[in-house]
Amino acid sequence: MAETPVRFGILGCANIARKVSRAIMLAPNATIHAIGSRSLEKASRFAAENGFPPSAKIYVGYEAVIDDPDVDAVYVPLPTSLHLKWAVLAAEKKKHVLLEKPVALNATELDTILEACESNGVQFMDSTMWMHHPRTAKMAEFLSDAQRFGKLKSIHSSFTYDAGPDFLKNDIRVKPDLDALGALGDAGWYCIRAILWAVNYELPKTVTALPGADFNEAGVILSCGSTLHWADGKAATFYCSFLTNLSMDIIPLGTKGTLRVHDFVVPLQEKVAPFYVSSNSRFMELALGCEPIPGEHAVTTELPQEALMVREFAGLIGSIKSGSKPEKKWPILSRKTQMVLDAVKVSIERGFKPVEVVN
Amino acid sequence: MAETPVRFGILGCANIARKVSRAIMLAPNATIHAIGSRSLEKASRFAAENGFPPSAKIYVGYEAVIDDPDVDAVYVPLPTSLHLKWAVLAAEKKKHVLLEKPVALNATELDTILEACESNGVQFMDSTMWMHHPRTAKMAEFLSDAQRFGKLKSIHSSFTYDAGPDFLKNDIRVKPDLDALGALGDAGWYCIRAILWAVNYELPKTVTALPGADFNEAGVILSCGSTLHWADGKAATFYCSFLTNLSMDIIPLGTKGTLRVHDFVVPLQEKVAPFYVSSNSRFMELALGCEPIPGEHAVTTELPQEALMVREFAGLIGSIKSGSKPEKKWPILSRKTQMVLDAVKVSIERGFKPVEVVN
Structure with a gap:
């Protein structure tokens, strides 16, 4: 794990994002780079309360997170009805996508997300920790x-x-x-x-x-x-x-x-x-x-288990940086589920x- | 338990009858009085191998068991297709009936058995040990x-x-x-x-x-x-x-x-x-x-648990001997099942x- 850690941007301050933020900090090959929320105050408080590194960027809105060129991957704990929009936008900005479950409102929506990930060469994984x-x-x-x-x-x-x-x-x-x-x-x-x-x-x-x-x-x-x-x-x-x-x-x-x-x-x-x-x-x-x-x-x-999930996801991103293709197993499992x-x-x-x- | 133990007759030498015979001998208020089988040799061997008391009668056929005036109750581990015939005949001879499960091929058959038990004032219980x-x-x-x-x-x-x-x-x-x-x-x-x-x-x-x-x-x-x-x-x-x-x-x-x-x-x-x-x-x-x-x-x-079942069944029979009615709970549970x-x-x-x- 001598490589540069994968830099995560977090979309929103959902309760589950507290657990996954901790996991990103625990994983040896990942770091928190940014968080975005509709409210600056809420995002700042979330970062402080969850021990984010001082370097972590605090953004208003989700778009700023996926526009940040230093963000490698986004973690998306938004309500399911917002997954389609934000996962696709993130993929189009070449951000790898760790998506909370349920991944979409239906398989048709998920297919749009997966197509965006595939055509942009980014890794997709759902956040099924166990x-x-x-x-x-x-x-x-x-x-x-x-x-x-x-x-x-x-x-x-x-x-x-x-x-x-x-x-x-x-x-x-x-x-x-x-x-x-x-x-x-x-x-x-x-x-x-x-x-x-x-x-x-x-x-x-x-x-x-x-x-x-x-x-x-x-x-x-x-x-x-x-x-x-x-x-x-x-x-x-x-x-x-x-x-x-x-x-x-x-x-x-x-x-x-x-x-x-x-x-x-x-x-x-x-x-x-x-x-x-x-x-x-x-x-x-x-x-x-x-x-x-x-x-x-x-x-x-x-x-x-959630840190092992982040480590696995970040490891796949590391491989992609070294020229590998995204791992197809994870989107296939999400789609079948x-x-x-x-x-x-x-x-x-x-x-x-x-x-x-x-x- | 100062009363006379309830005297059981066993219909047939089914494998499960070995376990229930042991249970009858373990129960403080029950004893084995007779066993009947299509083969005298088989019944004698079964009695010997399972440690029956020397007083136990060995009969050819099931009818002799239910005809024995000293048998209070029968245990019926016969194949399900024979339950209707033998449970009804036993009830008609005023024998209490401990019947292996499934109690009958269908609820209609069971109703005939339960009617025979009720009209003859004998206790019915299925052999669901747990x-x-x-x-x-x-x-x-x-x-x-x-x-x-x-x-x-x-x-x-x-x-x-x-x-x-x-x-x-x-x-x-x-x-x-x-x-x-x-x-x-x-x-x-x-x-x-x-x-x-x-x-x-x-x-x-x-x-x-x-x-x-x-x-x-x-x-x-x-x-x-x-x-x-x-x-x-x-x-x-x-x-x-x-x-x-x-x-x-x-x-x-x-x-x-x-x-x-x-x-x-x-x-x-x-x-x-x-x-x-x-x-x-x-x-x-x-x-x-x-x-x-x-x-x-x-x-x-x-x-x-099987000895506790026999004890419960024999206890109900003891109460009937003292003037109580048969306990209705057990036939009701059998019928619902x-x-x-x-x-x-x-x-x-x-x-x-x-x-x-x-x-």
């Missing part, structure tokens, strides 16, 4: 092990939290003009990504939303779920909610093994994250018990009818 | 706690095991003329009961089977799943299979609390069984972690369409 935790790689090893896990048959995932009255009244994630995808876009995004991750990113054939979604008065989804179905018979289910106590589960069941993780989105503890596996389980004589007891694997990490999310939304709108996922 | 583990009562306390769990929003359950090639070729549970309900009747029964238990036995409004069930060549279900939906928006999903490594999960999510249990059907260890709860969880500052870490509750039991099971089966047969659960 993908970058070393635990995720360890769990993927287990899932791909023919002896320990076998063939995947079923997956269940949930991401729920009790958002509380202030959030349910005021947060952008319950406002139809800001984050129209509500809990599906916020929490459901993670479940869908988790399921796709577990099936090695094979798109399902159909999705069917669970009857009984919750909506606010403006029609924004506050909780929902879905089943996903693949041609080979694999089945997945998920549930996401702003109205339910915390759960962050992925439970893939294979012919030979079982994996469980209960804090996949945000590890309960920053430096050590567990998952639980059992393989080739069997009932004991007279079925008086079962063996083996699932084993706990605790994966430690010096850097939190968005496609399934769109299909769940359509299923809800059609009264929980099955919807084909068409690439 | 209902009787003290852990189950402890978990129910948590679910009914408005402060720690709140209102139930979603439940997921699974019971899967890798049955293996010999089972998949020869076991009664894959034979259409013996246990036509396959994995749904065997493993799915537990998931459905778990879900009903978690919602305080309120029947769902509709069920919709997950696309992608597995069948054997004779059309018997080897794996399947379903969603369940209540009028108030509660959502449940389950997955059951003979083709997947062991999982035995119930995960109810409430507005204020989360419960997880991973060995609800057969505790991994006989004398101590854990479950995991968290309440009023929250993200820490910057969402760098979450509190609280879910707490483990380990529930110990001197008697295994069977009704949901029937609806899932119909949904599968109709190509995974929603099916109303009509009482």
